Amino acid sequence: MDSVLAVLLWRDGAEHGAAGRKGRTDPVREMIPLEEARALVCGAVEKLPVETVELLDAVGRVVAADQTSDIDVAPFAHSAMDGFALRAAEIAEATEEAPATLRVIAEIGAGDVFEGTIDDGECVRIMTGACLPADADAVVKYEIVGVVEGDGKPGSVVSFAAPTKVGSNIRAAGEEAHAGDVVVEAGDVLTAAGVGFLAGCGVLEVPVYRRPRVAVIATGSELVPPSEVPGPGKIRNSNSYAMAACAREAGAEAVMLPIVQDTFEALRDAVAAAAREYDLVVTTGGAANGDFDFIKPVVAELGELMMTTVNIRPGKAQTFGMVEGTPVFGLPGNPAAAYVGFQLLIRPALRTMQGYRFMDHPVVKARLTADEKNRDPRRIYLRANLTRTAEGYEVTPAKNQSSGLFGPIQKTNCLAVMPEGTAPQPAGSIVDCLLLDIPEEVVL
Numbered sequence: 001m002d003s004v005l006a007v008l009l010w011r012d013g014a015e016h017g018a019a020g021r022k023g024r025t026d027p028v029r030e031m032i033p034l035e036e037a038r039a040l041v042c043g044a045v046e047k048l049p050v051e052t053v054e055l056l057d058a059v060g061r062v063v064a065a066d067q068t069s070d071i072d073v074a075p076f077a078h079s080a081m082d083g084f085a086l087r088a089a090e091i092a093e094a095t096e097e098a099p100a101t102l103r104v105i106a107e108i109g110a111g112d113v114f115e116g117t118i119d120d121g122e123c124v125r126i127m128t129g130a131c132l133p134a135d136a137d138a139v140v141k142y143e144i145v146g147v148v149e150g151d152g153k154p155g156s157v158v159s160f161a162a163p164t165k166v167g168s169n170i171r172a173a174g175e176e177a178h179a180g181d182v183v184v185e186a187g188d189v190l191t192a193a194g195v196g197f198l199a200g201c202g203v204l205e206v207p208v209y210r211r212p213r214v215a216v217i218a219t220g221s222e223l224v225p226p227s228e229v230p231g232p233g234k235i236r237n238s239n240s241y242a243m244a245a246c247a248r249e250a251g252a253e254a255v256m257l258p259i260v261q262d263t264f265e266a267l268r269d270a271v272a273a274a275a276r277e278y279d280l281v282v283t284t285g286g287a288a289n290g291d292f293d294f295i296k297p298v299v300a301e302l303g304e305l306m307m308t309t310v311n312i313r314p315g316k317a318q319t320f321g322m323v324e325g326t327p328v329f330g331l332p333g334n335p336a337a338a339y340v341g342f343q344l345l346i347r348p349a350l351r352t353m354q355g356y357r358f359m360d361h362p363v364v365k366a367r368l369t370a371d372e373k374n375r376d377p378r379r380i381y382l383r384a385n386l387t388r389t390a391e392g393y394e395v396t397p398a399k400n401q402s403s404g405l406f407g408p409i410q411k412t413n414c415l416a417v418m419p420e421g422t423a424p425q426p427a428g429s430i431v432d433c434l435l436l437d438i439p440e441e442v443v444l
């Protein structure tokens with residue numbers, strides 16, 4: 001299609017399309033609630049294919065199939081303490097006044113196996129992790145054992161001033177898993193401890209959902225690479241770095257593609273090429289309705305435009321569509337607007353593609369420390385600092401809430417949510433605070 005025609009058709013549709021649709025929201029023509037936008041993007045993307053990776057590379061990722069242990073874990077009953085292995089019945093009558101005494105007949109460390117028998121009146125000196133002798137049913141730690149003769153090593157006589165229970169200080173064979181048991185289920189996020197657990201179960205390769213490959217494209221004729229000192233009218237392209245960092249934090253692999261000038265053709269060609277090569281495309285800038293804002297008509301021409309504006313501030317201009325099966329997101333150019341849009345919409349999409357079950361950032365309720373005069377009917381995400389006092393959580397919004405800044409996001413630790421509507425929130429109001437640096441799996 002002729003590029004000018006494409007843009008004009010888009011603008012015409014944008015102005016007139018909503019007419020006659022009373023009672024129904026059209027996500028392409030109208031501003032939609034965040035929840036609707038999230039459902040739309042998460043419903044449009046699919047889990048990526050499964051790949052098998054080396055165990056260590058699976059940390060933090062979603063396991064795609066049940067994993068089983070090849071052995072019992074622990075493989076054998078063993079001592080949980082350095083001490084003496086014995087039959088509990090031998091010291092059942094022991095008291096401080098009349099201790100039971102046993103002869104030490106052997107010493108075993110971790111890795112050793114005692115093949116002999118323990119007869120009446122005998123015990124075995126045993127170290128933590130050593131295999132429990134077949135005749136023993138308890139271990140008494142050395143701190144509460146007296147030495148009557150010798151040095152406590154084989155040939156010595158040791159005394160016990162109290163009875164012990166059968167099974168004390170013994171870790172049973174198969175305590176954690178039996179051979180063939182499912183030890184990590186499909187859909188679980190593998191933690192660092194889970195990596196250790198699987199290593200013990202002999203699982204050294206793990207099927208996980210492939211990391212999405214994300215293309216980040218900054219659009220704007222004012223942009224220069226951050227390696228340059230900007231000349232008159234120019235600014236550094238900081239969005240590409242931030243969006244690539246957000247993508248990495250969300251588990252994706254991100255590539256920053258070259259800056260695209262503000263023309264329909266340049267953006268169309270860049271998005272089309274990226275959509276062919278990557279799993280997800282993120283652009284920043286050119287998402288509003290200015291004379292040089294082209295992401296909406298570009299997506300409409302290349303594929304299906306599915307959404308254009310979301311009821312949030314910052315970040316109202318949120319373009320989303322599918323181009324030949326690839327999700328394309330057009331974030332606004334303002335840094336804080338792009339960041340909030342990424343966290344609230346693209347991150348859930350990337351997590352869906354990787355099989356994660358939890359999509360919501362942890363939220364805590366906190367008391368506002370200052371009046372918030374609300375003049376915007378959108379739901380507002382204030383960059384803010386959450387602290388804990390003796391009275392509970394308090395939240396203080398950053399002084400500068402300009403959507404043009406990354407700095408206040410770097411210096412704060414949450415997004416404080418002002419609900420839709422223009423009602424002011426006086427100091428003392430209880431508001432939700434989104435904790436973006438805490439994984440979605442954490443329940444607070």
Ligand SMILES: Nc1nc2c(c(=O)[nH]1)N[C@H]1C(S)=C(S)[C@@H](COP(=O)(O)OP(=O)(O)OC[C@H]3O[C@@H](n4cnc5c(N)ncnc54)[C@H](O)[C@@H]3O)O[C@H]1N2
Binds near residue numbers: 223332333
């Ligand atoms: N008439 C109206 N104008 C604007 C409105 C509006 O409602 N009516 N909304 C404003 C808001 S809010 C936003 S957000 C922006 C969104 O528009 P765009 O996505 O088209 O953003 P741009 O105009 O391209 O850029 C906005 C701002 O951000 C700077 N920018 C852009 N790219 C980068 C980058 N890669 N790194 C750093 N900074 C970047 C750009 O220079 C502009 O200053 O529209 C408003 N206008």
Ligand code: MOO
Binds near residue numbers: 312314315316336
């Ligand atoms: O879409 Mo704009 O912030 O509201 O930054």
